[in-house]
Amino acid sequence: MPVRGIRRRYIEFRVDADTKFAGEEIFEAIHSKVLELYGVKGASAASLSMISYDEDKGVIRCSHESLRRTRATLAMTSIISDSSAAIRVDRVSGTIKGLRLKTAKHELGDIY
């Protein structure tokens, strides 16, 4: 059975700030922070990419091995486009489907 070369992690996050940001602004802030903390080599190993962003919630993808570094990067991102902000991780999964299931379960848990 073929095995995918790079294992990935999908991180669902929420932005806590007084202002609204565009997805590009958030990704730019995260990317600058990963470069600042881990350099070009670390950023390349993390292979970050923004999967989705809407309102104040989004999903970012990183390599499985860089999950902890990505969490640290998100935690250390306190400025986005010159405004104070915090990026909070809600849940992490190995697949987008798994992430959606976890989110749905969590939301159902809130209702019942």
Place this chain on the structure above:
Amino acid sequence: MREFTDLRVRKPADPAEFERMILTAKEMGYRHLGVVFNGDRVTNENSLGMDIISRVELSPTSPGDLLSSLRRVRDRFEVVAVDCSSKAVARQAAKDHRIDILMFPSDLSERKVVGLDEQEATLAAGIGCSFEISAVELMRASSARMAKLIARLKKETAAARRHDIPIIVSSGAASTIELREPRALSAILDLLDVEEEAALDMVSMNPLNVVERNREKLKPDHTEPGVRRL
């Protein structure tokens, strides 16, 4: 299951913001929150289900000042932290078993003089006090300052671990936006080369041990560790 504790939160002046902080911390998975005393004592009565820990931070100017402050506060607070502004204060603090947490200046030029060096670590290990790292210090630092601070903290963390001094990681937050979830705080320690499990202990087991030990001591029937009046 781990019980997460953020042992250093500063209460903002706005009560609504403080309420928001507690609710956010609860949502993030914290069970215990250490609130720094600033003249307005927070109790567990209006804590929205969060276990509030009373914490005081002393900033003595001399060893004598430290001793007199300790006499005043030790039996009134669950956690006593000392901001060591000079080497003399740091040495005295590391010898006094009434102190729970050692803190060092965030200013890097001062930190070069007063920090957790080998001698300080040897003394602190003897009395069982903890070394604290505040995430907010790292988050607020510029790139150049952060690089130096990480190098300094790496050395101090390594010294603390060599001497089995418990390390506590807290947010040091003064507003909701500065709070970070427990796994985020532990992930920040990746910058200091601390492994994941040990880092998680620093936001759960280590701070909770300090609180439980002191709560036991503050009980009226307590006489000595391991001895109880019946």
